Amino acid sequence: MSQQLPPKKPRSTKKLVRNIAIAIAIVILYLWTFLSINVDFARVAERFSSNYDRVVPQLISPNWERGPEVIEMMIETIFIAYVGSLAAAIIAVPLGFLAAFNMTYNKMLSTFGKWILSGVRAFPEIILAILFVVAVGPTPFAGILAIAIGSTGMLGKLYAEVLESIDMNVVEAMQANGANKVQIMFHGIIPQVIPEFLSYAIYRFEIDVRASTILGYVGAGGIGTMIFFAQSNRNWSDMGMILLVIIIVVTLIDYASTYIRKRIV
Amino acid sequence: MIEFKDLSLVYPNGHQGLKDVNVTIEDGEFVVIVGLSGAGKSTFIRSINRLVTPTAGELRVDSDNILDYKGRGLRSLRTKVGMIFQSYNLVKRNSVFKNVLAGRLGHTGTFRSVFNLFNKDDKALAYESLKRVNIGEKIYNRADELSGGQQQRVSIARVLTQKPKYILADEPVASLDPPTSHQVMKYLRKINKEDGITTIVNLHFIDMAMEYADRIIGMRDGEVVFDGPVSEVSEKTFEEIYGRSIREEDMRGGAEEDVESHA
Amino acid sequence: MSNPMHKPSLTEDQYAPMLSPWRAKAKITMIFFVIIMFLLFSSWRTGVDLAELTRGFGNMTQITDKLFPMNMSILGPAVGRLFETIHMAIIASTFSTLVVIPVSLLAANNITTNWFVYNITRFIMNVLRTIPDVVLAVIFVGLFGIGVFGGIVALFVFSLGILAKLISETVESADMQPVEAMRASGANTIQAIAYGIVPQVLPQFTSFSLYVFEINIRASVVIGLVGAGGIGQLLMNQFSFNNYGAVMTIIAIIFVVVVIIEYISGKIREAII
Numbered sequence: 001m002s003q004q005l006p007p008k009k010p011r012s013t014k015k016l017v018r019n020i021a022i023a024i025a026i027v028i029l030y031l032w033t034f035l036s037i038n039v040d041f042a043r044v045a046e047r048f049s050s051n052y053d054r055v056v057p058q059l060i061s062p063n064w065e066r067g068p069e070v071i072e073m074m075i076e077t078i079f080i081a082y083v084g085s086l087a088a089a090i091i092a093v094p095l096g097f098l099a100a101f102n103m104t105y106n107k108m109l110s111t112f113g114k115w116i117l118s119g120v121r122a123f124p125e126i127i128l129a130i131l132f133v134v135a136v137g138p139t140p141f142a143g144i145l146a147i148a149i150g151s152t153g154m155l156g157k158l159y160a161e162v163l164e165s166i167d168m169n170v171v172e173a174m175q176a177n178g179a180n181k182v183q184i185m186f187h188g189i190i191p192q193v194i195p196e197f198l199s200y201a202i203y204r205f206e207i208d209v210r211a212s213t214i215l216g217y218v219g220a221g222g223i224g225t226m227i228f229f230a231q232s233n234r235n236w237s238d239m240g241m242i243l244l245v246i247i248i249v250v251t252l253i254d255y256a257s258t259y260i261r262k263r264i265v
Numbered sequence: 266m267i268e269f270k271d272l273s274l275v276y277p278n279g280h281q282g283l284k285d286v287n288v289t290i291e292d293g294e295f296v297v298i299v300g301l302s303g304a305g306k307s308t309f310i311r312s313i314n315r316l317v318t319p320t321a322g323e324l325r326v327d328s329d330n331i332l333d334y335k336g337r338g339l340r341s342l343r344t345k346v347g348m349i350f351q352s353y354n355l356v357k358r359n360s361v362f363k364n365v366l367a368g369r370l371g372h373t374g375t376f377r378s379v380f381n382l383f384n385k386d387d388k389a390l391a392y393e394s395l396k397r398v399n400i401g402e403k404i405y406n407r408a409d410e411l412s413g414g415q416q417q418r419v420s421i422a423r424v425l426t427q428k429p430k431y432i433l434a435d436e437p438v439a440s441l442d443p444p445t446s447h448q449v450m451k452y453l454r455k456i457n458k459e460d461g462i463t464t465i466v467n468l469h470f471i472d473m474a475m476e477y478a479d480r481i482i483g484m485r486d487g488e489v490v491f492d493g494p495v496s497e498v499s500e501k502t503f504e505e506i507y508g509r510s511i512r513e514e515d516m517r518g519g520a521e522e523d524v525e526s527h528a
Numbered sequence: 529m530s531n532p533m534h535k536p537s538l539t540e541d542q543y544a545p546m547l548s549p550w551r552a553k554a555k556i557t558m559i560f561f562v563i564i565m566f567l568l569f570s571s572w573r574t575g576v577d578l579a580e581l582t583r584g585f586g587n588m589t590q591i592t593d594k595l596f597p598m599n600m601s602i603l604g605p606a607v608g609r610l611f612e613t614i615h616m617a618i619i620a621s622t623f624s625t626l627v628v629i630p631v632s633l634l635a636a637n638n639i640t641t642n643w644f645v646y647n648i649t650r651f652i653m654n655v656l657r658t659i660p661d662v663v664l665a666v667i668f669v670g671l672f673g674i675g676v677f678g679g680i681v682a683l684f685v686f687s688l689g690i691l692a693k694l695i696s697e698t699v700e701s702a703d704m705q706p707v708e709a710m711r712a713s714g715a716n717t718i719q720a721i722a723y724g725i726v727p728q729v730l731p732q733f734t735s736f737s738l739y740v741f742e743i744n745i746r747a748s749v750v751i752g753l754v755g756a757g758g759i760g761q762l763l764m765n766q767f768s769f770n771n772y773g774a775v776m777t778i779i780a781i782i783f784v785v786v787v788i789i790e791y792i793s794g795k796i797r798e799a800i801i
Contacts, residue, residue, distance in 0.1 A: 005385065006362065006392035009405050030622075033615045039677050047673035055670050079570035086567060122786040124746045126662070126753065127779055130763070134594055134772055214662040217753065218767065224662075231666050231754065239670075243663060250658040314712050344714030354709035359727045367706075367723045371714025378715075379722045420709070427713050 084147025096159025
C-alpha cells in the first residue's frame with residue numbers, strides 16, 4: 001500500500017491570528033515582568049545566610065511558655081470570625097434575593113445587586129480591616145466588621161446562585177393556590193434553599209477563621225496582634241508557637257466544617 | 266506462538282482466576298474465548314500482555330517465558346501485543362488522529378512523544394489504519410463526537426498503528442448494538458486474514474463466536490473446559506461450557522442484517 | 529397489605545399530623561440555642577455589644593472626614609508599586625504552576641500507588657494550606673529581608689498549596705481507561721501520563737492557574753503590608769503615618785485593579801472550559 005500522509009488539518013486564519021495574538025501578549029507580559037522586577041539577588045543571598053540561623057531553628061522550636069496566651073488570642077480570633085460570618089450569613093440573605101434574577105424578575109435590580117456583591121468581594125479582608133480601624137479604632141470590633149462585610153460579598157453571590165437554581169414549579173404551584181408573596185417565600189423558597197445556605201455559611205466561617213488570624217496585624221484584634229509583635233521583636237520562637245496553633249486550629253475547624261456540611265446537604 | 270503451560274493465577278483476595286491452563290495458540294489463528302462472566306476469560310487475555318501476572322506455571326510468547334518480564338522487556342512485549350477494550354479506552358477530548366497515533370508510543374522515544382514529534386511514516390501509518398476501518402474522514406474530529414461503533418473502530422485503528430503480532434480483544438462488542446457488533450467483528454476478522462495477525466477475542470455471545478471464530482476455547486471457573494475448532498462445536502458444547510441451558514441473552518442476533526458491505 | 533379486621537385506634541390518624549416531628553423540632557431549637565449562646569459569649573469576649581455597635585456606627589460617620597479628601601499626590605508612586613505587585617503575582621503563579629505538575633501527580637492516588645509518598649505529599653500540602661498568606665510572608669520576609677523576593681517566595685508557597693489540592697483532585701477524577709490502553713500498547717509511565725492524563729486535565733489546569741493568579745493578585749497586595757514589597761507595603765507605610773487620605777487613594781487603586789483583573793481572568797476561564 002502506498003504511503004499517504006493524512007490531509008492537513010483545516011485551520012481557520014481567524015484562529016491562527018488569535019493564537020498568535022495570545023502568544024505575543026504572553027511574551028510581552030513576561031518580558032515586562034522579568035525586565036522590570038527588581039530583585040537584588042546578592043543582597044537576598046546575604047540576608048538569607050545571616051538570617052537563616054536566627055529564624056529557622058527558632059521557628060521549629062516553639063516557645064511553649066507562650067502557649068496559653070497564644071491559645072487565648074486564637075480563641076478571640078475564632079470569636080471574631082464567628083460573629084463576623086454569622087452577621088454576614090444574615091446580611092447576605094436580602095442581598096442574595098436582590099441579586100437572584102428569578103426572585104425579582106427585574107434585570108436592572110439583579111444586575112445592580114450582583115455589582116454590589118462583586119464590588120464588596122474585590123476588597124481583601126485586611127484592607128477592609130484597615131478602613132474599619134480608621135473608622136472605629138483598633139479593636140476586635142473593626143475586625144468583626146471587616147469579616148462581616150468581606151463575607152457578605154461571597155455569601156450573597158453564592159446565595160443568589162442557589163436561589164437561581166431552585167425549582168420554580170413549586171413557587172408557581174403556590175401562586176396558583178393563591179398564596180401571597182410572604183407565604184411563598186416561607187413555604188416555597190426558604191425550605192428549598194436552607195441546607196445550601198447553611199452549608200455555605202459554615203464554609204465561609206472556615207475561610208473567615210483563616211482570614212481573621214491576620215487582621216490583628218493592622219490592629220483589628222485576634223492573634224494577628226501577636227504576629228505583629230513577634231515580627232517587630234524578631235521573636236521567632238513566639239512565631240513558631242503562633243504558627244503551630246494556627247495550623248492545628250485551622251485544620252480542626254476544616255475537619256469539623258466538612259463533617260457538618262456533609263451531614264447537612 | 267503463545268503457549269500456556271500449567272498456568273494458574275490467584276488474585277490477592279484469594280480468588281482463583283486461572284487454574285492449570287494448558288493451551289497453545291498458533292500464529293495466524295482467530296480464537297474466540299467463551300464463558301460466563303467471571304469464568305476467567307478476561308484474566309486469560311490479560312495474562313498474555315501481563316496486565317495481570319499469573320502466579321504459577323509458564324506463559325511463552327514466541328518461546329520466551331513472559332512471566333519474568335519487567336520494565337523495558339515488558340514494554341517491548343506489549344508493543345507486539347495490541348489490545349482492544351470493551352469501553353474503547355480512548356482519550357475523549359483528543360482528536361481521532363492523536364488517539365490513533367498513541368498506538369506508536371511503544372515505538373517512539375519518550376522525549377519525542379511528549380513533544381508530539383511523530384515522524385512522517387507514523388502519521389501515514391495512522392491515517393492508513395483509519396482508512397482501513399473506513400473512518401479516515403473523521404481524522405480531526407474529537408473522539409467523544411463519535412458513536413460507540415466508530416469509537417471502537419478508532420481503537421482498532423490504534424491497534425493497527427501499533428503494528429502488533431497479536432491482537433487481544435476483551436469483550437469488544439459488549440457495549441455495542443447488534444449491527445455495529447457484527448461490523449466490528451468483521452473488521453477484526455478481515456485484519457486477521459489480511460495481515461495474518463493472531464487474534465484472541467473474548468465474547469459471551471454464542472452466535473457471534475460461531476460465526477467468526479476458527480477455534481473456540483470454553484472457560485468455566487478459571488479452567489479450560491473446551492478447546493477445539495468451530496466445526497466440533499454444537500449447542501451441547503455451549504451448554505457444557507456454561508453449565509446451564511442456553512438462553513436468549515447468550516445470543517447477539519442481527520447477523521443477517523448485513524449493514525455495511527465494505528467489510 | 530391491609531388487614532380488613534384492623535380498626536384504627538384513637539392514637540392513629542385521628543389527629544392532624546405535626547408538620548415536623550417533635551424530635552426534629554427539638555434539634556432545631558437546640559442548634560438555634562447553641563448558635564445564640566455562642567454569639568452572646570463571643571460578643572462578650574470580644575467586647576462587642578449592642579452599645580458598642582451603635583457607638584461604632586456613630587464613629588463610622590467620621591470615616592469620611594478622615595479618609596477624604598483623597599490624597600492624589602500618592603498616585604504616581606502608587607502605580608509604580610502596583611506594577612511591582614502584579615509582577616510578583618505573575619512570577620509566583622508561573623513558578624507554582626510549573627512546580628505543581630510533579631507535586632500534584634505525587635498527590636494523586638491513581639498515579640502514585642506508593643502509600644507513603646502519596647500520604648506524605650498530601651500531608652505537607654494540607655499543612656501549607658492552613659497557613660495564611662500574611663504569616664508566610666512574615667516568615668519569608670524574615671528570612672530574605674524586606675522586599676519583593678520574600679513576597680514572591682511566600683506567594684509561591686501559598687499558591688502551591690491551593691493548586692496542588694485542586695489539580696491532584698482533577699487528576700484523580702481523570703478517566704484511567706486510556707492509560708490502561710496505553711500501558712497495554714507498551715507505553716512507559718511518562719508517555720501514558722502525557723497521552724492519557726494530560727489532555728484530560730489540561731483545560732482545568734489552565735483554568736485553575738488563572739484562578740490562582742487572581743488569588744495571588746489579592747494576596748500580593750495583602751502581603752505587602754508585612755514588608756513583602758508592592759503596593760501593600762506603600763499602603764502600610766501611609767497607614768502607620770496616619771496619612772488616611774493617601775490610604776484611601778491606594779485602596780481605591782487596589783479596588784479598581786482587582787476588579788479589572790478578575791473580570792479579564794474570569795472571561796478567559798469561561799472561554800477555556
